[in-house]
Amino acid sequence: MTEAVYHPATPEIGRRRAELAPAINEAFDNFSRAVFAEGSLPEKTKQLIAVAVAHVTQCPYCIQGHTRLARRKGASPQEIMEAIWVAAEMRAGGAYAHSTLALHAMQETAPHTHP
Numbered sequence: 001m002t003e004a005v006y007h008p009a010t011p012e013i014g015r016r017r018a019e020l021a022p023a024i025n026e027a028f029d030n031f032s033r034a035v036f037a038e039g040s041l042p043e044k045t046k047q048l049i050a051v052a053v054a055h056v057t058q059c060p061y062c063i064q065g066h067t068r069l070a071r072r073k074g075a076s077p078q079e080i081m082e083a084i085w086v087a088a089e090m091r092a093g094g095a096y097a098h099s100t101l102a103l104h105a106m107q108e109t110a111p112h113t114h115p
Helices: 011-020 022-036 043-057 060-072 077-108
Strands: none
Touching: 011 022, 022 043, 043 060, 043 077, 060 077
16 A cells, blocks of 8 residues: 555644644634735636645645635636646746856856866
8 A cells, every 4th residue: 555645634634733823823824815815816816826836836735725726716727737837937947047156156166177
């Protein structure tokens, strides 16, 4: 039998979190509800952003949860996949942009030569 890398999120886990730090858990829940509430951005857009960010942070729980929420808010599979591609480009773009550091370091450092 194969053991999963990530344990399933269960109602018991949620209750245990709340039990161990009730005030903080409540504050986080309130914050989350406020963040994802309809505002200047529609809820669907916020969920698509969350799907993209979840892929960058590589949180499997967030990927699954926000993908489901995005669908419930009306996002199509194509919109969700496009959001994931945006995340992939941004993640790759970080490595590309940071190559500036390596290029400057190479320019400043002479190769070590052996006699």
